[in-house]
Amino acid sequence: MANNASGLTEYIGSTKTGDTIGLVIANVDSQLLDAMKLEKSYRSIGIIGARTGAGPHIMAADEAVKATNTEIVLIELPRDTKGGAGHGSLIVFGGEDVSDVKRAVEVTLQEVERTFGDVYANDAGHLELQYTARASYAINKAFGAPVGKSFGLIVGAPAAIGLVMADAAVKSANVEVVGYGSPGNGGTSYSNEAILQITGDSGAVRQAVISAREIGKKMLSSLGDEPTSSASSYI
Amino acid sequence: MANNASGLTEYIGSTKTGDTIGLVIANVDSQLLDAMKLEKSYRSIGIIGARTGAGPHIMAADEAVKATNTEIVLIELPRDTKGGAGHGSLIVFGGEDVSDVKRAVEVTLQEVERTFGDVYANDAGHLELQYTARASYAINKAFGAPVGKSFGLIVGAPAAIGLVMADAAVKSANVEVVGYGSPGNGGTSYSNEAILQITGDSGAVRQAVISAREIGKKMLSSLGDEPTSSASSYI
């Protein structure tokens, strides 16, 4: 098939992973900008959209804001995953210059292949693990985690599995809970996930994430096949 | 297969398009009427339900209120589309006479085949375009658009695509933004869509909608096959 988007100035790229698309608008229309109610208005915006994946895209966008002169001005989590149990994503970068936001979108599209490495799924649900030694502004905006410190994300679906993963994580190492989300209690858009965000010493955070992954895989396998990842584990 | 509903007095008809069903209740039970908390109570109600489609059903219902002595008393948007990125719908007409609401349901079922004409989809998402030279009370209730003026609706999923379509629309013609919806900022039920509503001179509204359709098709094709419509374009 021909990619009819390749001739568009707005189009940066797309990946099959998560049905992810990267776009830019060099000079957003002012009426639209008002209607979007961004907390900070920029002339140029970079846009990441996906049907499947919120954590992977936020983590990838976090690398993009580290690497570029841009700011995250919007993160929204549709209830999606194409019939699965989780979220898709809409992330908007703002910048003074279109080349900056374009670069942020490019970095995100590249990084998202890595950040899908610890997403494991079978027909009954999924697990997601994320880890970084140093959180930046995308993670801070999405989860309220402290900038510059280690950060871990633990997700399990159905939510019952995520809840037990969360308990295993905090028991396995000396970490601090930054946030917790569940289907009806905030932190999700009614997805069937329990989600834990942690911070702390980088070794401890990594250990907690690994412990959650181990027990999560065992629980999810009781409902179907051994959960597998479409990419290579990075944690 | 036999349609077991055909003998029911409540059953008006159904269409495969959007899994749409049309029903009437001649004299709604008063306990139920209280529980539904309609803003205006009617003895007779007509009901349109669908698994897939909100815009097409609202536009079709708009023709129905123009053509009948009924009022729209409820429009709700479930997060549905059977694993897709958008909404289904629940629309209720009220009328003093059951023959009026029955007629409104019939008109809606008939019109909905037309209003699906500019819904384009592939495996990765969908686009929806709607246009009318003269909005009536269903459009006013759903979107706050002015009655009697031209109205256009622009939807893209994943939401990143809808956002760039919205920008293209308002840049291509002299139109006024009535509303904007996105996954986490209102105007959707956490669907993976960005949605723009516009009004203005009918030629300008139509031009804006067509421009959005053109760029939307190109972007969505980057994530899969060329998006196609199950019906004939009417715009």
Added chain:
Amino acid sequence: MANNASGLTEYIGSTKTGDTIGLVIANVDSQLLDAMKLEKSYRSIGIIGARTGAGPHIMAADEAVKATNTEIVLIELPRDTKGGAGHGSLIVFGGEDVSDVKRAVEVTLQEVERTFGDVYANDAGHLELQYTARASYAINKAFGAPVGKSFGLIVGAPAAIGLVMADAAVKSANVEVVGYGSPGNGGTSYSNEAILQITGDSGAVRQAVISAREIGKKMLSSLGDEPTSSASSYI
């Protein structure tokens, strides 16, 4: 396939019906307990999670609280059913002793096979009917229905069908409406369902539920095949 969860102390069991898993945590981490914001904190919790089904799991959990020394401390309804029109569930039991919550989870897993008996589905939607002669604390917490009285639950998807089922139910017998839920008006997590909860004399409640089932099956069959249940009807 090997069930890798069977060696975990947290794992109680799972069923293919609804992709349901039952888990326990003997001594929940205090940081996690704080983050969960349960209305009442217990050291030991039992957890039921499912991708498909909320009513069946709440009804099953209601039998579990009758049979054990536990309390329901959380019921959340994700928008799920794996691309279908309804909810999944997350239910948490609290108890002073891990053996109590373990038993509650076991009873729920067992009962859920029965409470799926009047869930009927085809490709276009589903119906759910539930009935008990005596509601206990899970039903009370989920729906506000009076403890110790007969209770009926009527669900139809797409929501238009549920609305007409609700009307048929209250007209067919002398019952009292406890609650009503619809896609955008509360009582659902934006699922495409209309939901009615009723109480009253047990014969009347049962009659109302049966009447709703009859008309619901006819309506849903107009959108596809004859709706079928994966289990045996118990009402």
